[in-house]
Amino acid sequence: MSSVLKLGLRNHREQHDSCCDCTIRNRAVCTYYGPQELALLEAIKFYKKFQPGQEIVAAGEVTEFLGSVVDGVVALSKTLSDGRRQTVGLMFPSDFIGRPMQPMAHYDAIAVTPVRLCLFDRPRFERILRDTPALAKRLLEMTLGELDAARDWMLLLGRKTANEKIATFFSILARRAAALEHKAPTDGLVFELPLTREAMADYLGLTIETVSRQITTLRKAGVIELVDARHLHVPNYAALLSVAGEDADGGMIA
Amino acid sequence: MSSVLKLGLRNHREQHDSCCDCTIRNRAVCTYYGPQELALLEAIKFYKKFQPGQEIVAAGEVTEFLGSVVDGVVALSKTLSDGRRQTVGLMFPSDFIGRPMQPMAHYDAIAVTPVRLCLFDRPRFERILRDTPALAKRLLEMTLGELDAARDWMLLLGRKTANEKIATFFSILARRAAALEHKAPTDGLVFELPLTREAMADYLGLTIETVSRQITTLRKAGVIELVDARHLHVPNYAALLSVAGEDADGGMIA
DNA sequence: CGATATTTTGACCCGGCTCAACCCAAGTGG
DNA sequence: CCACTTGGGTTGAGCCGGGTCAAAATATCG
Numbered sequence: 001m002s003s004v005l006k007l008g009l010r011n012h013r014e015q016h017d018s019c020c021d022c023t024i025r026n027r028a029v030c031t032y033y034g035p036q037e038l039a040l041l042e043a044i045k046f047y048k049k050f051q052p053g054q055e056i057v058a059a060g061e062v063t064e065f066l067g068s069v070v071d072g073v074v075a076l077s078k079t080l081s082d083g084r085r086q087t088v089g090l091m092f093p094s095d096f097i098g099r100p101m102q103p104m105a106h107y108d109a110i111a112v113t114p115v116r117l118c119l120f121d122r123p124r125f126e127r128i129l130r131d132t133p134a135l136a137k138r139l140l141e142m143t144l145g146e147l148d149a150a151r152d153w154m155l156l157l158g159r160k161t162a163n164e165k166i167a168t169f170f171s172i173l174a175r176r177a178a179a180l181e182h183k184a185p186t187d188g189l190v191f192e193l194p195l196t197r198e199a200m201a202d203y204l205g206l207t208i209e210t211v212s213r214q215i216t217t218l219r220k221a222g223v224i225e226l227v228d229a230r231h232l233h234v235p236n237y238a239a240l241l242s243v244a245g246e247d248a249d250g251g252m253i254a
Numbered sequence: 255m256s257s258v259l260k261l262g263l264r265n266h267r268e269q270h271d272s273c274c275d276c277t278i279r280n281r282a283v284c285t286y287y288g289p290q291e292l293a294l295l296e297a298i299k300f301y302k303k304f305q306p307g308q309e310i311v312a313a314g315e316v317t318e319f320l321g322s323v324v325d326g327v328v329a330l331s332k333t334l335s336d337g338r339r340q341t342v343g344l345m346f347p348s349d350f351i352g353r354p355m356q357p358m359a360h361y362d363a364i365a366v367t368p369v370r371l372c373l374f375d376r377p378r379f380e381r382i383l384r385d386t387p388a389l390a391k392r393l394l395e396m397t398l399g400e401l402d403a404a405r406d407w408m409l410l411l412g413r414k415t416a417n418e419k420i421a422t423f424f425s426i427l428a429r430r431a432a433a434l435e436h437k438a439p440t441d442g443l444v445f446e447l448p449l450t451r452e453a454m455a456d457y458l459g460l461t462i463e464t465v466s467r468q469i470t471t472l473r474k475a476g477v478i479e480l481v482d483a484r485h486l487h488v489p490n491y492a493a494l495l496s497v498a499g500e501d502a503d504g505g506m507i508a
Numbered sequence: 509c510g511a512t513a514t515t516t517t518g519a520c521c522c523g524g525c526t527c528a529a530c531c532c533a534a535g536t537g538g
Numbered sequence: 539c540c541a542c543t544t545g546g547g548t549t550g551a552g553c554c555g556g557g558t559c560a561a562a563a564t565a566t567c568g
Contacts, residue, residue, distance in 0.1 A: 078405065144397055154340055157459065451515060464555090467556090482565095
């Protein structure tokens with residue numbers, strides 16, 4: 001219930017690290033910034049850690065801060081009054097959390113793994129946003145990317161079968177894992193599933209049981225292998241893509 | 255198949271109208287522009303009309319133009335290789351079509367009613383975008399709005415029942431119709447359904463038959479009345495919202 | 509007016525949900 | 539060290555909402 005982005009947590013700030021050797025330096029909002037512009041953000045940034053399952057913001061709250069995911073995975077979710085829940089976005093390192101120019105949060109943000117955020121005070125960030133076009137441009141670029149990803153996900157939610165949903169999700173994780181090592185996905189790739197079955201179900205518009213059953217189905221079909229419940233081995237990436245219903249490398253981003 | 259935004263249609267341009275008395279002057283990308291900035295866009299804009307069902311762009315095409323919907327409704331859709339189709343956005347007057355900084359279209363755009371677009375040559379528009387922060391700001395604002403709408407729609411696609419989907423869609427159209435007359439939705443509101451049953455099914459992640467059946471169900475429950483197949487009467491807006499599963503006025507935008 | 513598209517309705521089926529049991533690994537406390 | 543929780547994950551049995559297939563009813567249009 002108590003949101004940490006909401007109010008007065010300056011006391012809990014982590015110490016500064018230099019932006020220059022930040023792991024997300026070339027992918028986050030600050031990408032286009034040169035040294036002196038970067039100093040503007042560096043001056044107002046602070047880090048904050050969250051435990052798995054911890055709520056970062058709740059829908060409807062007024063947030064005082066916004067910023068980037070540095071480590072870990074954050075789920076953005078919406079909930080109906082009777083408890084049905086849909087995750088509308090998974091935020092990985094370098095993704096930006098919080099909506100500029102509109103302080104009220106439209107969705108819950110929950111840490112699904114241990115998370116570290118690089119946060120900025122909202123009014124100060126928005127002033128910098130007004131004054132430096134490079135930041136505005138990058139933010140527009142990232143938002144357009146999010147929009148494309150959201151629309152890809154709409155196709156998945158509205159039209160794909162449970163089996164295709166799981167395969168699509170795994171193929172995206174595989175691509176992401178390969179990209180982190182600066183290469184294309186290869187056969188034999190092994191990567192971690194950062195989500196519980198429940199978080200996967202929320203993201204894919206399914207139930208836990210269906211997620212589990214479809215994973216079993218993919219396993220028995222030889223499309224994937226489970227190292228353990230949280231580690232996946234993809235013997236044949238093309239086969240996975242084909243089950244996912246993507247032609248070649250069909251557009252998904254996040 | 256042949257896309258009209260793609261190439262060399264300068265010959266088919268409609269005549270200019272003044273931006274000053276444009277019907278979408280205060281809501282489109284140009285909102286924040288003063289007279290002299292507006293002249294920049296005015297100089298390069300042209301109008302183009304489309305018939306219902308006509309394709310405006312196809313996914314994968316490189317588009318030479320982008321711009322605003324002036325009249326009518328455009329559906330943005332994605333299609334799987336076996337033909338399953340999901341509409342990922344409905345664009346109404348003042349909405350912006352086309353992705354700056356990335357010429358390849360990610361989805362089909364199809365006119366669902368007679369449509370008039372106000373178009374700009376891509377390279378020239380992007381130059382203006384670089385040079386005038388007001389445009390960039392407005393575009394960011396609109397894109398963030400689209401992202402919120404897309405995520406709301408993900409909740410609908412992933413978690414709502416067919417009945418709730420239809421009711422939600424109608425409540426949004428009701429809100430939009432009321433907003434056009436600058437007032438809140440009132441009981442007794444009558445408005446047009448601009449979409450065929452098929453287009454609704456594509457948007458809601460359903461089949462035509464289910465759409466038709468659920469409309470009948472809502473009618474028999476007294477939540478809506480059909481003036482004719484394309485005109486809806488809402489005797490009790492609160493009842494409609496309640497069926498839609500929205501608390502009070504739950505956040506939906508487009 | 510026939511011709512063609514759109515919408516509605518009916519009968520049936522099946523994929524994914526519900527409910528329930530069970531498994532397993534990791535605490536936790538006596 | 540073992541008994542007991544606890545939280546994730548898997549599996550099974552049965553059901554039902556929405557899909558499929560088919561046909562009738564109702565626009566829309568030359």
